[in-house]
Amino acid sequence: QQPVQSPQAVILREGEDAVINCSSSKALYSVHWYRQKHGEAPVFLMILLKGGEQKGHEKISASFNEKKQQSSLYLTASQLSYSGTYFCGTEIGDSGNTPLVFGKGTRLSVIA
Amino acid sequence: DTEVTQTPKHLVMGMTNKKSLKCEQHMGHRAMYWYKQKAKKPPELMFVYSYEKLSINESVPSRFSPECPNSSLLNLHLHALQPEDSALYLCASSLSQGTEHYEQYFGPGTRLTVT
Numbered sequence: 001q002q003p004v005q006s007p008q009a010v011i012l013r014e015g016e017d018a019v020i021n022c023s024s025s026k027a028l029y030s031v032h033w034y035r036q037k038h039g040e041a042p043v044f045l046m047i048l049l050k051g052g053e054q055k056g057h058e059k060i061s062a063s064f065n066e067k068k069q070q071s072s073l074y075l076t077a078s079q080l081s082y083s084g085t086y087f088c089g090t091e092i093g094d095s096g097n098t099p100l101v102f103g104k105g106t107r108l109s110v111i112a
Numbered sequence: 113d114t115e116v117t118q119t120p121k122h123l124v125m126g127m128t129n130k131k132s133l134k135c136e137q138h139m140g141h142r143a144m145y146w147y148k149q150k151a152k153k154p155p156e157l158m159f160v161y162s163y164e165k166l167s168i169n170e171s172v173p174s175r176f177s178p179e180c181p182n183s184s185l186l187n188l189h190l191h192a193l194q195p196e197d198s199a200l201y202l203c204a205s206s207l208s209q210g211t212e213h214y215e216q217y218f219g220p221g222t223r224l225t226v227t
Contacts, residue, residue, distance in 0.1 A: 032215070032216075034218075040220065041116075041202060041218035041219055041220050041221060042155065042202070042218045043218070044215035044216065044217065047214075047215060087154050087155075099157050099160065099168055099170070100157065100216070101157075102154035102155055102156075103154060104153070104154055105152075105153075105154055
């Protein structure tokens with residue numbers, strides 16, 4: 001049930017873009033995205049519900065392809081503050097009344 | 113106030129000790145969660161309380177015993193732990209759990225070491 005994230009790690013220079021993918025073998029009801037900096041708690045970024053919607057704020061956005069059971073997180077014009085580990089969490093099924101299961105994470109490092 | 117607090121920050125305990133972790137939120141959230149996180153791994157769900165009732169137990173060993181005394185507080189009682197239980201224990205809360213989908217707010221965690 002654990003979603004698969006790719007890539008496992010990525011290094012960017014400031015100002016570059018990145019895409020992090022999250023895919024599931026099960027039908028998804030929702031996808032949650034969190035960022036965790038070293039030694040800190042995970043911080044919520046956004047939720048996407050089935051329906052193929054896209055969300056975003058500032059330079060971070062995400063899409064959800066219900067048919068492909070995939071979500072992608074887009075980071076544009078990356079800043080040093082974007083460094084951290086990004087986790088997607090998925091709820092499976094039709095109603096989403098299942099616990100959130102996190103992927104293994106993508107470690108993003110932004111360098112000057 | 114969008115903060116989840118956890119105490120203690122660090123805890124070292126022997127395998128025969130009994131200790132408790134505490135979590136508190138004052139956001140009016142009715143769902144509270146305990147997660148376990150090993151280094152370089154994702155958080156793994158342990159327990160969910162919804163409206164102060166245990167709604168999910170992810171087959172956690174009985175040496176971990178959760179308690180929700182009221183809607184703002186969540187405890188995790190620890191007894192006879194094993195060295196492999198050493199991890200970061202995260203508490204989280206959300207508006208509710210189930211058919212509504214709300215973001216989870218995480219506390220800073222308790223770093224537990226079992227010797």
